Amino acid sequence: MTTVALDDELVGAVVEQVWESLLGAVARPWAGPRPAGATVPTVRAQVRLSGDWNGLVRLTCDPATAETLAAAMLMSGPDEALPEEDVLDAVGEVVNVVGGNVKGALVGRTSLGLPQVALAARAALAALPALPAVADDAARSLAVPTSRCVLDWHGAPVVVEVLGDDAPDVPDGRQQPDSSSQQAKTRQEKRKP
Amino acid sequence: MRALVVDDSRAMRRIVARILTGIGYDVEAGDGQQALDVLARGPKPHLACIDWNMPVMDGLSLVVRVRENPQWRDITLMMVTTESEHSQIVRALAAGAHEYLIKPFTSDSLREKLDLLGLVPAPTGEVAS
Amino acid sequence: MTIAPEAFTFVRDLVRRESAIVLDTGKEYLVESRLTPLARQAGQVDVNAFVSALRSRYNPVLTRQVVEALTTNETSWFRDGDPFAALRSDLFPALARNRPSRQLRVWCAACSSGQEPYSVAMTALDTPALTGWKVEIVATDLNEEVLARARAGTYSQLEVNRGLPATTLVRHFTRDGAHWRITPALAAAVTFRPLNLVRPFPAMGTFDVVLLRNVLIYFDLPTKRDILRRVRQVLSPDGYLFLGAAEMTMGVDDSWERVPAGRSSVYQVRGDAR
Numbered sequence: 023m024t025t026v027a028l029d030d031e032l033v034g035a036v037v038e039q040v041w042e043s044l045l046g047a048v049a050r051p052w053a054g055p056r057p058a059g060a061t062v063p064t065v066r067a068q069v070r071l072s073g074d075w076n077g078l079v080r081l082t083c084d085p086a087t088a089e090t091l092a093a094a095m096l097m098s099g100p101d102e103a104l105p106e107e108d109v110l111d112a113v114g115e116v117v118n119v120v121g122g123n124v125k126g127a128l129v130g131r132t133s134l135g136l137p138q139v140a141l142a143a144r145a146a147l148a149a150l151p152a153l154p155a156v157a158d159d160a161a162r163s164l165a166v167p168t169s170r171c172v173l174d175w176h177g178a179p180v181v182v183e184v185l186g187d188d189a190p191d192v193p194d195g196r197q198q199p200d201s202s203s204q205q206a207k208t209r210q211e212k213r214k215p
Numbered sequence: 216m217r218a219l220v221v222d223d224s225r226a227m228r229r230i231v232a233r234i235l236t237g238i239g240y241d242v243e244a245g246d247g248q249q250a251l252d253v254l255a256r257g258p259k260p261h262l263a264c265i266d267w268n269m270p271v272m273d274g275l276s277l278v279v280r281v282r283e284n285p286q287w288r289d290i291t292l293m294m295v296t297t298e299s300e301h302s303q304i305v306r307a308l309a310a311g312a313h314e315y316l317i318k319p320f321t322s323d324s325l326r327e328k329l330d331l332l333g334l335v336p337a338p339t340g341e342v343a344s
Numbered sequence: 345m346t347i348a349p350e351a352f353t354f355v356r357d358l359v360r361r362e363s364a365i366v367l368d369t370g371k372e373y374l375v376e377s378r379l380t381p382l383a384r385q386a387g388q389v390d391v392n393a394f395v396s397a398l399r400s401r402y403n404p405v406l407t408r409q410v411v412e413a414l415t416t417n418e419t420s421w422f423r424d425g426d427p428f429a430a431l432r433s434d435l436f437p438a439l440a441r442n443r444p445s446r447q448l449r450v451w452c453a454a455c456s457s458g459q460e461p462y463s464v465a466m467t468a469l470d471t472p473a474l475t476g477w478k479v480e481i482v483a484t485d486l487n488e489e490v491l492a493r494a495r496a497g498t499y500s501q502l503e504v505n506r507g508l509p510a511t512t513l514v515r516h517f518t519r520d521g522a523h524w525r526i527t528p529a530l531a532a533a534v535t536f537r538p539l540n541l542v543r544p545f546p547a548m549g550t551f552d553v554v555l556l557r558n559v560l561i562y563f564d565l566p567t568k569r570d571i572l573r574r575v576r577q578v579l580s581p582d583g584y585l586f587l588g589a590a591e592m593t594m595g596v597d598d599s600w601e602r603v604p605a606g607r608s609s610v611y612q613v614r615g616d617a618r
Contacts, residue, residue, distance in 0.1 A: 036522055123522065
C-alpha cells in the first residue's frame with residue numbers, strides 16, 4: 023500500500039470535491055494576503071482524528087462567511103434567514119465531510135470524532151447560543167499546521183487546516199484528545215429545539 | 216414511498232430530505248436514537264439513509280438493531296456517510312446495509328443509488344418505450 | 345467573471361444533446377471553472393468569448409473537449425444500467441455457448457475516462473458463464489488526455505459515487521489516498537488505444553460486442569453511415585452492437601436489425617447483410 027502524504031495536494035483534492043458537491047461551488051484559492059490563523063475573527067469548526075494519525079481538521083472563517091456557506095449548502099433562498107444553530111451545524115458538517123475524506127485517504131486505522139463548532143469572536147453572530155468553547159488555544163500553540171488551504175468564498179477567506187498533534191519541530195506536541203463526551207454534547211446541544 | 220433520514224446534522228438531514236422529497240418520497244428525519252422511535256411508531260419506511268458517526272447511537276449500531284428485528288427486515292438500508300475506507304464499507308455491508316453512499320455526494324449520485332436499489336418511485340404517466 | 349445566461353444555456357443544451365447528461369441550472373459555476381482552461385488554450389479572453397466562438401462555427405474536436413470537461417464527475421458506472429444487465433443475463437451467456445475457444449473480445453469505441461470499459465470488465469468478471477474465460481476489452485478514444493486518465497484507473501470519491509454498487513466498489517477497487525484504484529484484474533482486462541472513428545480503423549481483429557454509445561451524434565449522416573458500415577466489418581456475424589439509448593441505425597444503415605436484450609435492445613447485422 024502506498025503511503026499517503028498528508029499534504030496540501032491531498033487536502034486540496036478533498037476540499038475541491040467537497041466544495042463542488044456539497045456547496046455547489048468551485049474551490050478558488052485565496053489570492054489575498056494569507057490570513058494569520060490566530061487573528062481571523064471567527065467561526066471555527068473542527069473534527070478530531072485519532073488512532074494511527076492524531077490531529078485536527080479545522081475550518082475557520084468569519085461569521086458572515088459561515089452564513090453564506092450554510093446558505094449555499096442548504097440552498098436557502100435570499101429571503102430565508104437561517105437560524106444560527108443551523109449555520110453552525112452546516113459549517114460543522116462541512117468540516118466533518120472534509121475530515122472523513124482526509125481520514126479515508128490515510129493508511130492505518132484512524133477514527134473520526136464528532137464536529138465541534140464554536141465562535142472565537144462574537145461579531146455578527148452575537149445572538150448565538152453559547153457553545154462550549156473549543157479548547158484549542160493551547161493546541162494551536164503546540165500543533166504546527168501540517169497542511170493549510172485557504173479558499174476564496176465570495177471575497178472572504180476560508181481556511182481549511184489539517185493540524186497534526188506531533189509535528190516534528192514540536193518537542194512535546196502531543197495534545198490531549200478532546201473528550202468524546204464533550205464532542206457529543208456539542209452536537210446534542212445544537213439539536214435542542 | 217416513505218424514507219427515514221438518520222443524521223445528527225440538521226443540515227445534512229435537510230439536504231438528503233430535499234433530494235428524496237424531490238423524487239416523490241415522504242420523508243421523516245432524526246438522529247440515531249430518534250430513528251428507533253420513528254421505526255417503533257411506524258409507518259414503516261421503505262428506505263432508511265443512515266449516517267455513521269452520531270452521538271448516542273451510531274449508524275452501524277442502528278443497522279444492526281434494525282437487522283435484528285424481523286419486522287424491519289424489508290427496510291432497505293443505505294449508509295450515507297463520510298466514512299470512506301474500504302474496510303468501513305465492507306463492515307457496513309456485512310452488518311446488513313444494502314448500499315453505501317459516501318459524503319460528499321450529489322443529488323444525481325443519490326438518485327443513481329436508489330435506481331440500483333429499485334427504489335425510484337415511478338413518475339406518474341410514464342410510458343414504456 | 346460570471347458566465348452569461350445565454351452562454352450557459354448553449355453549453356447546457358450542447359452537453360445534453362451530445363452526452364445525454366443534464367447540467368441543472370445552478371451548475372453555472374461548473375461550466376465556468378471547467379471551461380476556463382479550454383478558453384485559455386483556445387486563446388480566448390474568457391468563457392463567454394470562448395462559447396461565442398464555439399457557437400459561431402461548429403468544431404467537433406472542441407465540442408468533444410467541452411463535453412468531456414463538463415462530464416467529469418458526471419459520468420456514471422454501468423451507465424443506463426440495462427445494457428450491462430443484458431450483457432450479463434443474455435448476451436454473454438449466448439456468446440459463451442458458441443465460443444469453444446473460451447475467448448471474447450469487446451470494443452468500447454468512445455471510452456472517455458474509462459467508466460464504460462471497466463464496467464464491461466466488471467460485468468464479465470461477474471458473469472458466471474464466463475468464469476475462466478479470457479475476455480479482452482479494447483477501449484478507444486480520440487482524446488489522448490482522457491485515455492491517460494482511463495489507463496491510470498484512479499477515480500475520485502465523487503466518481504465512484506456515480507452508479508457503482510457498493511458491493512462492486514469493494515470488490516473491484518482499492519483505496520489509494522484521496523482516490524480509488526481499480527484492481528489489477530480489472531486493469532489487465534482492458535487495453536486502451538487512441539482511435540479516430542472517422543478514419544479507417546487500424547487492424548484490431550474481430551469483436552463479439554461493440555459499444556458505440558452516445559458518439560454517433562457528433563457526426564453528420566454520411567459519416568454515421570460510414571462508421572456503421574466499418575463497424576459491421578469488425579463485428580463477428582453473431583456479435584452485438586450497443587448504441588446510446590436515444591440512438592438508432594434506422595435510416596442510417598439498414599443492414600442492422602434491432603433485437604430485444606433483457607430490458608434493453610441491441611443491434612445485430614441482418615442475416616442477408618452478413
